[in-house]
Amino acid sequence: MSRIDVGAFEAKTHFSQLLKEVEQGNIVHVTRRGKPIAVIRPEEIDREMAIANALERISARRQEIHDREHLTTKQILNFRDHGRK
Numbered sequence: 001m002s003r004i005d006v007g008a009f010e011a012k013t014h015f016s017q018l019l020k021e022v023e024q025g026n027i028v029h030v031t032r033r034g035k036p037i038a039v040i041r042p043e044e045i046d047r048e049m050a051i052a053n054a055l056e057r058i059s060a061r062r063q064e065i066h067d068r069e070h071l072t073t074k075q076i077l078n079f080r081d082h083g084r085k
Contacts (some may be wrong), residue, residue, distance in 0.1 A: 001025045001050070008032045011040075025050045 003025055004018070011018060011030045018028050018040060028040040065071070065079055 001027065004028045005029055008037065024053055 004021055006014070006018065006028060007058065008030055011028070022028060022040050022042055025042060027042075029036060030038040061079070061082075065076075068075075069080075
């Protein structure tokens with residue numbers, strides 16, 4: 001689960017995408033002029049669903065790597081670090 005911070009205008013513009021993020025277990029914090037005004041979070045976090053979603057993303061990433069031939073060490077490390085902060 002991760003936190004997503006967005007401004008009110010961006011939240012309005014990308015509301016559908018933010019709802020998808022919430023469905024995946026993320027929490028969205030909405031601000032106006034830098035001040036917090038709302039939080040959008042799953043009504044009920046379903047642990048099994050979150051695990052299934054994570055496994056699905058891992059499987060898709062694994063397939064993507066498998067489909068590539070002759071990866072360099074740098075490419076492998078980039079895949080490993082994708083999404084890490």
